Amino acid sequence: MKIDYDATYFVPRDVLECGQIFRFEPYREGYRVFSADKDCYLYTDGRRTYAECEDGDYFYNYFDLARDYGGIIEKIKSFKIPVLDEACEKAGGIRLLNQNREEMIYSFIISQNNNIPRIKGIISRICEGLGQKISSPRGDFYAFPSSSALAAQPPEYYKSLGAGYRDAFISETAARIAAEGTKCLEGLDCGELKQKLITYKGIGPKVADCICLFGFAKREAFPVDTWIEKLYREDFGGTLTDRKKINAYFTGMFGELSGYVQQYLFYAKRSKL
DNA sequence: CTCCAGGCTTTAG
DNA sequence: CTAAAGCATGGA
Numbered sequence: 001m002k003i004d005y006d007a008t009y010f011v012p013r014d015v016l017e018c019g020q021i022f023r024f025e026p027y028r029e030g031y032r033v034f035s036a037d038k039d040c041y042l043y044t045d046g047r048r049t050y051a052e053c054e055d056g057d058y059f060y061n062y063f064d065l066a067r068d069y070g071g072i073i074e075k076i077k078s079f080k081i082p083v084l085d086e087a088c089e090k091a092g093g094i095r096l097l098n099q100n101r102e103e104m105i106y107s108f109i110i111s112q113n114n115n116i117p118r119i120k121g122i123i124s125r126i127c128e129g130l131g132q133k134i135s136s137p138r139g140d141f142y143a144f145p146s147s148s149a150l151a152a153q154p155p156e157y158y159k160s161l162g163a164g165y166r167d168a169f170i171s172e173t174a175a176r177i178a179a180e181g182t183k184c185l186e187g188l189d190c191g192e193l194k195q196k197l198i199t200y201k202g203i204g205p206k207v208a209d210c211i212c213l214f215g216f217a218k219r220e221a222f223p224v225d226t227w228i229e230k231l232y233r234e235d236f237g238g239t240l241t242d243r244k245k246i247n248a249y250f251t252g253m254f255g256e257l258s259g260y261v262q263q264y265l266f267y268a269k270r271s272k273l
Numbered sequence: 274c275t276c277c278a279g280g281c282t283t284t285a286g
Numbered sequence: 287c288t289a290a291a292g293c294a295t296g297g298a
Contacts, residue, residue: 019279020279108279109281111278111279111280112278112279112280112281113277113278113279113280113281113293113294114278114279114280114294114295115277115278115279115295115296115297116278116279117278117296117297118278118295118296118297119278119279122295159294162294162295162296163294163295164293164294164295164296165281165282165292165293165294165295166281166293166294167294169281169282201281201282202280202281202282203281204280204281204282205280205281206279206280206281207279207280207281210279223279224279225278225279225280226277226278226279226280227278227279228279242288243280266279270279
């Protein structure tokens with residue numbers, strides 16, 4: 001089937017290049033996007049954006065299409081912060097994805113102290129090595145592996161795929177989730193979920209915020225990484241250096257809009273829009 | 274060569 | 287409690 005949606009607040013390049021997803025690649029006139037064991041072809045003609053896929057319900061939710069992003073940007077602009085207004089103008093096609101929870105956990109463990117191209121490579125090799133082979137009209141691909149498949153590999157395996165010192169974090173967290181499941185992460189508010197996530201190996205405050213935001217739709221999360229730190233100093237005139245306090249500064253200001261604001265700012269800053 | 278990338282764990286004070 | 291060292295890898 002084919003999703004057909006207004007392109008004003010749904011621009012493939014913005015949605016995919018803003019740093020929330022690591023599994024996509026150029027395909028035909030747009031991109032091929034992978035999530036868990038599904039894929040779709042995402043492209044736009046400038047007026048409408050289209051997603052060709054087999055599971056329309058999944059990708060309708062995945063791309064957060066029930067939400068009014070025009071209204072969100074309107075609220076954000078009411079803060080009257082020039083840098084933020086500019087970011088909304090330039091990155092206005094972003095939508096926050098509702099991604100697979102376990103995939104987010106491992107993806108953002110890998111992301112720590114790392115750069116996006118390399119993160120994509122590591123994740124891609126993990127899928128090829130351990131993921132189930134899926135056939136699609138757009139060609140075969142590999143699903144993101146289950147926690148039990150990930151747990152079956154020793155740290156050395158992940159090091160051989162270029163994961164560096166994060167190797168044991170992947171093995172240990174996978175072993176824990178394979179044993180405990182993820183029920184214990186459901187039904188929590190943002191603060192409770194973050195505290196729980198931090199108890200997993202390789203997950204600290206920033207990675208937990210990303211998992212809350214992209215995996216659990218906790219939009220009051222505001223991940224503070226090296227780019228946000230730089231932006232906080234250069235564009236908000238901030239003087240704090242403690243990331244926990246910088247996080248409190250932004251979440252206190254933006255509340256339920258924090259996650260959206262964070263993505264507009266991060267994308268505009270990092271890609272020099 | 275050094276510095277940096279969507280930081281975290283461990284250890285020291 | 288906070289501060290800092292150590293950590294794999296690859297590109298600039």
